[in-house]
Amino acid sequence: MKCMIINIIRNVCSIFLYAFILNSYCYADQAHNFIRIPIDVPLKDLDPTFAFCEASIELSEQLFIGLTEVLFNASDCQVVPDLSEKWTLHENASVYRFFLRKNVFWVKGISGECIRPVTAHDIEWAIKRNIRPETDAPYAFALNILKNGEEIHSGKIKDISKIGVKAIDDYTVEFTLKYPASYFPYLLSLWIYRPLPAEVVSSHKDKWTEPHHILTNGPYIVKKWEKKNQIILRKNPHYYNANSVSLPEIHFVIVQQGFAGLHLFNENKLDILGDGFLSIPYEKLPIISNSEKYQNEFVSFPKLSGYSYILNTLRPPLDNVLVRKALSLAVNRKLLTDIITQCNEAPATSFTPPILLNISKISEMPDFGIDFDPHQAKELLKQSGYENGHNCPELLLMHPVSENHSLIAKSIQTFFKFYLNIHLNIEAKDWEEYNKIIFQKDRKKAPHLTSFAWGADYPDAYNWLHDAFLYSQEFTGWNNKNYDYLVEAAGKDLNRNHRNQLYQKADNLLVKEEVVFIPLFFVAGKYLIKPSIKNHPIIPTYGQQLMRWQIKTNY
């Protein structure tokens, strides 16, 4: 009898327990306290030195912090200390000294054990490792600004110790630059400048980022890594700013195709989709952005990424600035973004994104940039001797094979024909052939125009007006001493307002006065985010600061 009673009690308890577990499971599916983010490639390692693809950059950002970080708002971006507490400038901004926080630690993956503080030596060691040619770090070019950086990287100087970085003491590091650069603190936010735990990297070599070995210093540590399935990060309890980390866990789920990601998002198995977190399928974007179904989930915002056409100024008739200007004035950028790109892209009237020039409203600066003006375009074409396109040679536009490039090219062809009666031939080539043709030596045979897309490596106009410009110069063949002076002067100028004014003048020269670039639009970031995520500040470059995101607890 007693046995029977015990059995009954046991069975009843089992039923209750089972019900409780089942209920908990169901509830957990609806009210999880982590976010599920897709990434499109199964990563080989988590080493910030080799962060290049979007997925690896996103993960590095959560695991490792650098000396500085960039904070964005609607009209501006500011560089602020992160691993460092402060910095000082010496010798007219060619020497930077950073003072590190003493409460940033290397923390072990899985166990969360605090190993030791992060020191200036870790930064020096990491940079010396990254600059070595044999390391073959994809972002090593960003170290070229350091004294002897370019020479060491190219192998001209073998002695690594000659590079312009030095740990003064455990918590002070000094950078000596090749030339004064006001934008250097922005560069330091790149993952190539992040400290590394020398002892772990040295002993475990390319296995040092395995979950049992890895040491990280960022807001999150590795909790679990199923190589082909998912990476789970959990909050770092020893992070110096742990109180501001809202998300306890992040699950990076590997989903390789956009359509599969969209399916999982619709099934409520992902909390976010888009851009660095697996792009939304392009063909679905117009539907999603206009759909009532996704109206509470679709988020778009301007990114630091632009799309322009660059002009071969050495081939007639584009050697005539009036013709170049007429072409740029004949492009209705608003219509282009409304009808062709259709995903909240912003019409571009400048080459550099306005936010990097500290411009919040372009409309308030009538003298800045170039806008659509068909009347003036016709007038300029007339002045150049090609009234209504008469006798104007046909132009050639070449772009790499891609549906997007093709669509934009056809639109520009339509504008030129409609407003100027100029015929534009379009040719699409595969990448290798394209490079061969557009950079051929005989510039009079190279195409008149080609597409040029640029995304910011670091949020400073120098990255556009110097780095991007240099890259484009091989095609445009355009040189201008005044322009070079403006950009170099701005790069050295420590006064932010003055620096922005110089950048604005340089940009105007490029797109309005000399018209070497025809800016078309600034790319918009596009995400689908579940309403359960109540706060999701998205930055317009790579490496989202997920620690600032928040999830609704009662969802």
Added chain:
Amino acid sequence: MDVSYHKNKLSLIFFLFILICILGIGSFVIFSHDDQSFFKIAVVGPNSGKNAANGEAMQKGINACLRNAQNNHDLDNITIQVDTFDDKNDISTAKKIASEIVDKQSYDLVIGHYFSSTSNAAGAIYKKNKIPAITASATDVSLIKNNDWYFRVVPGNDIQGSFIAHYIHSILKIQKVNIIYENDVYGNDLVNNFEKAASILKMKIKKWNISEDSFDNIITQIIFELQSTNDEEAVFIAAHADKGAKIVSLIKYPGATFTIIGSDSFATEAFLNTLKKESSQERASPGYHSDGIYTVAPFLNDVGNQKSQYFIKDYKKYYQEDPSWVSASYYDAMFMAIQVFHKISTEKMTSIEERRKKIKHHLLSINTYDKAVNGILGKLFLNQYGDVVQPYFVGVYYDQSLVSSLDQYQLTSQKSAPYEILQKILEGKIMKINKRLMNKTSVIYTGISINKISNVNLSNNIYTIDFYLWFRYNKHLKNVVDIEFENSVSPFFLNAETLTRSVCVNGKNIITVLLDKIENNVAIKAFRIKSTFLNDFNFRAFPFDRHKLNIKFKHRFLTKDIIMFIPDNLGMKQSDLMADNMSANRISIEGWETNKSFNYQSVISNQSSLGDPSAFQSVKTLRYSCFNSEVEIKRKVFSFVLKNLSLTFVLIIVTYIIYFIPEHQFPTRISLSMSVLLTTAFSHIRMTSSIQASYLLAAEYVFFGVYTIAALSIIISVFVYYKDQVEIFDDNIASLNKRKLFRKIRIIGLMINTFIVLLICYYISYYYIF
């Protein structure tokens, strides 16, 4: 004996009581609609003051909708009480009325207010107290965007301002615009949106703000500037009807080189009324100022669909005037409310707050084309803010009538390649406003004047019509006259071949070209056509049936987003007048009453991938504008009934007489009943053999009734005979009781007979006559 007598009497009374109860409950179940939900609506508009005409138009539209709903039995399950309030288009009065509506705690919904300013003022109160409101005239953008309890069935100022700018730029091809506007919510909102679009289109604009103090000075200045320029200019007037009319009377004169385009207030009755009041020239010579003025409206009488044409017909019948867009849009506001009431009438709600919440929820759920309410303004569905997704129509005044402009824009979906759309936008064939693509559609004014209808053959569903057909359209349009008649008996086309000569197609269709000319950029083509057409006649209501003899055609390949055939009401009015003078009976048919022809545009849709593999997954829908001209014929019932059903009435009387034939005359009773039955059967067969229908006709219910009462009389005769002959009554008392029983049976028989006759009469009249 007494006891037995009383017992029998009580039994009879009890039996009759039960019978009446059963019949009563049956009737109640069948016909009653007592399970009704009750809804209370407050309609608020300017019923007095200078804008009273608009308030009156609102009210007429709402009443027309309620009347139509009543006729269509849409109000069988719900009861709607409409209370009207007068806010005089005054902000403080509007606030006061809104508070009054809130205080009464009984209104489910508000319809109104007319102005944006009054709507905004009252809207804040409705929002605070969570009362849903629908406006069909206040077009301020923020009214809907900032108030989740306010809904709108006409497009807002953001669309209107932008639409007008695009129209001036792309259709009127004018780059320089003078804007005259009133400094209030309406005027400022319109101008802001106009400016935004004009800036993108690189148009040159000059603004003139009209206020009471500076009115005369500014008007003088405008007149001077307009007269001193040689450029082609447009004047956009963003003002209310009264002020707009005043401005027009001062600046517009015949031969003026500038083009005036007014905001939607110009399409109201109030505009013309004020213009007539302000200008003696306009009164003396209709159109002196108003001719050639463009305006936009959510609805134009001649562009609407079949439903809207019925609305116009009904409106004219009741109010002896044409409806303005205000009446049409408030009709739709009321219609949308009724649709929502239907949805929530089945749901259980305990409080007025809950009902209002449900109404709001259901209004917001009308958010896709598939869920759209089929109103007279078109398919109405709302965006996430509760604002309707609809284009405007452009009208132009001619002889004080607002007729649709030859170029309209309609919503279209983006099916073409993006760069093709871009090309069309540059050419002015497509415009994009607020993420909505609108396709330029050319209006083909179409007129039909019927000369003669002959050979109406009901058994074969065919008839021959001899008629004039004409088209009037922009001369730049190509291939307009390439149409196919959808309901001709033999394939029948009107195309380039028939334009050159008169032809006789298949020996049956005769086409004669009457006119082919171009005048003032307008092409006119007219034909005389005689052909035989086919229609599916519906005889369910026979002999109370009405039929439509129609002519129906569409373009062979140009879809509705390229051209639309709309009734040339002006042309047909003239034609009708002339024809009426010539012959009153030109379309008379023997045995039938005929109405005037009724013309409207409908849409014919075809779904096809056109063999394009990319379209296999999402099949293209091709929609064609279809022109319909209908003549309704109604059977002359009295003569028909007299001729065909008089015998049946006699037979019904005979069934009554049978009850008065003595019980022992069984053979007589039976033979009479059988004669009734057989005669009815012959009549029934004779009647139905003349009509090809597989369904029941109204007249057949009469026959079924007669069968029933004949059968009843046979059953009763047999029963009575049985009682009389088989059962033995051997004393006087028993004999007396027997007579009493027979009397009771006779009374019951007569009652049932009467009941059946009445039931049939009620059924036929309820379902087929009224």
